[in-house]
Amino acid sequence: MYLYNSATHKKELFTTHTPDHVEMYTCGPTVYHFAHIGNLRSYIMEDVLEKYLRFAGYDVNRVMNITDVGHLTSDADEGEDKMLKGARREHKTVMEIAQYYTDAFFADCRKLNIKTPDVVQPATGLIDDYIHIVETLLNKGFAYVAGGNVYFDTGKLPRYYVFNDHKEEDLAVGVREGVEEDTNKRSKNDFVLWFTKSKFEDQALKWDSPWGVGYPGWHIECSGISMKYNGEYLDLHCGGVDNAFPHHTNEIAQSESYLGHPWCTHWCHVAHLNTTDGKMSKSKGEFLTVSLLEEKGYDPIAYRFFCLQSHYRKNLVFTWENLDNAVAAYDKLLARLSSVDPEDGAVDEAAAAALTEPFRAAMDNDLNTPNAVTALYGVLKATANGATKWAAIEAMDSVLGIKLAEKAAAKRAKQAETAGAADGFFVVCEDGEKSAQIEDLLRRRAEAKKSRDFAEADRIRDALKEQGVEITDMSGGVKWRRV
Numbered sequence: 001m002y003l004y005n006s007a008t009h010k011k012e013l014f015t016t017h018t019p020d021h022v023e024m025y026t027c028g029p030t031v032y033h034f035a036h037i038g039n040l041r042s043y044i045m046e047d048v049l050e051k052y053l054r055f056a057g058y059d060v061n062r063v064m065n066i067t068d069v070g071h072l073t074s075d076a077d078e079g080e081d082k083m084l085k086g087a088r089r090e091h092k093t094v095m096e097i098a099q100y101y102t103d104a105f106f107a108d109c110r111k112l113n114i115k116t117p118d119v120v121q122p123a124t125g126l127i128d129d130y131i132h133i134v135e136t137l138l139n140k141g142f143a144y145v146a147g148g149n150v151y152f153d154t155g156k157l158p159r160y161y162v163f164n165d166h167k168e169e170d171l172a173v174g175v176r177e178g179v180e181e182d183t184n185k186r187s188k189n190d191f192v193l194w195f196t197k198s199k200f201e202d203q204a205l206k207w208d209s210p211w212g213v214g215y216p217g218w219h220i221e222c223s224g225i226s227m228k229y230n231g232e233y234l235d236l237h238c239g240g241v242d243n244a245f246p247h248h249t250n251e252i253a254q255s256e257s258y259l260g261h262p263w264c265t266h267w268c269h270v271a272h273l274n275t276t277d278g279k280m281s282k283s284k285g286e287f288l289t290v291s292l293l294e295e296k297g298y299d300p301i302a303y304r305f306f307c308l309q310s311h312y313r314k315n316l317v318f319t320w321e322n323l324d325n326a327v328a329a330y331d332k333l334l335a336r337l338s339s340v341d342p343e344d345g346a347v348d349e350a351a352a353a354a355l356t357e358p359f360r361a362a363m364d365n366d367l368n369t370p371n372a373v374t375a376l377y378g379v380l381k382a383t384a385n386g387a388t389k390w391a392a393i394e395a396m397d398s399v400l401g402i403k404l405a406e407k408a409a410a411k412r413a414k415q416a417e418t419a420g421a422a423d424g425f426f427v428v429c430e431d432g433e434k435s436a437q438i439e440d441l442l443r444r445r446a447e448a449k450k451s452r453d454f455a456e457a458d459r460i461r462d463a464l465k466e467q468g469v470e471i472t473d474m475s476g477g478v479k480w481r482r483v
């Protein structure tokens with residue numbers, strides 16, 4: 001499989017430290033509020049990546065953190081503590097907030113058919129590990145104590161920037177926008193590993209450490225959690241593109257300085273979900289959550305389909321109209337699938353495997369999900385029996401996760417119920433179109449055949465053909481489509 005690697009800025013053949021095994025790490029949510037659907041786009045695409053790796057034959061160990069210890073909106077002791085802000089807003093303790101929004105996050109994931117990672121570790125559970133890493137970094141000379149806090153010394157690194165070629169001045173703005181200078185730092189890129197002197201007097205969660213009572217910096221949890229559960233060699237690290245700097249840059253700095261060898265070979269970043277006026281965020285405009293989609297009558301799986309229609313490295317623009325278009329395309333796909341009978345014949349395994357080839361080719365090319373979705377239509381058009389087509393479709397959907405078998409079966413049952421209510425004979429359009437005129441003709445044709453008036457039956461079939469309507473007789477009914 002070829003996958004774009006943000007660390008090398010190119011598409012690369014994906015390789016692993018241990019053959020056929022992937023150690024994968026995903027930055028998890030900060031649980032102070034509901035996730036918005038832009039955050040969830042990253043988790044959907046990471047889920048597709050994980051499932052495809054398994055489909056391709058890898059054994060995957062996927063680890064994710066839950067950021068439940070107070071984290072600041074900026075890299076230093078500045079900005080607002082998100083967890084505390086959430087607790088104040090809702091008159092709850094920080095841990096109550098963390099539990100509530102962790103549960104809400106996984107409820108959203110279930111609705112979007114996102115698999116829970118093999119290991120999910122709340123940041124507060126591994127404080128001793130972070131302290132050990134910070135102690136080691138101090139002993140190795142990669143960190144220093146200033147003003148009561150422990151800082152990572154980026155000046156000790158031969159190379160700090162990995163993902164971008166930042167200009168110093170741009171960086172100064174990016175890091176410092178709206179916040180005051182932390183005079184304890186030797187260099188503006190240095191970042192806090194452990195806080196004991198915080199401006200937040202009421203920081204709720206604190207632990208004893210060799211440097212006094214305090215709490216870990218923003219980045220150390222991901223290094224600590226990954227090294228504990230993924231080991232010293234990480235194959236694949238994922239996250240939203242806004243994590244690349246400074247979060248992932250700092251994770252690399254501290255992890256490789258601690259380990260003394262390269263840490264993670266492959267970095268995968270999912271692009272933003274934008275609204276028409278820029279990047280989606282919790283603070284501006286309508287706060288788009290999975291619950292809001294449901295309230296408005298959208299199936300969360302249709303949102304997943306919407307995300308799949310776009311490549312993960314391209315910014316995706318969310319508008320209700322764009323979502324409606326995806327819903328219509330998804331419905332049309334389900335309508336066509338519902339007319340493929342899974343009990344038609346026996347599965348031809350070799351043919352089913354061959355039918356998935358275009359899907360594999362798309363996914364092997366940097367997880368090209370738009371083409372992978374197109375490959376589903378290729379299966380529909382192929383010459384094979386229904387059972388074989390469904391075997392291929394279900395294999396592909398084990399990765400795409402858009403519940404095709406379940407939803408097509410529900411559609412088929414509903415069609416049989418409504419279309420065949422009177423006489424047990426169903427008429428269904430493969431593309432989901434409704435036409436009383438065509439349906440009426442097809443029922444008259446069925447009646448004619450029943451009374452052995454084949455001339456009339458053929459006349460109706462020819463008349464429909466004139467209209468560009470192709471029909472296929474099935475047991476108990478007929479399906480049609482415009483050609």
Ligand SMILES: [Zn+2]
Nearest residue numbers: 027028222247
């Ligand atoms: Zn992280």
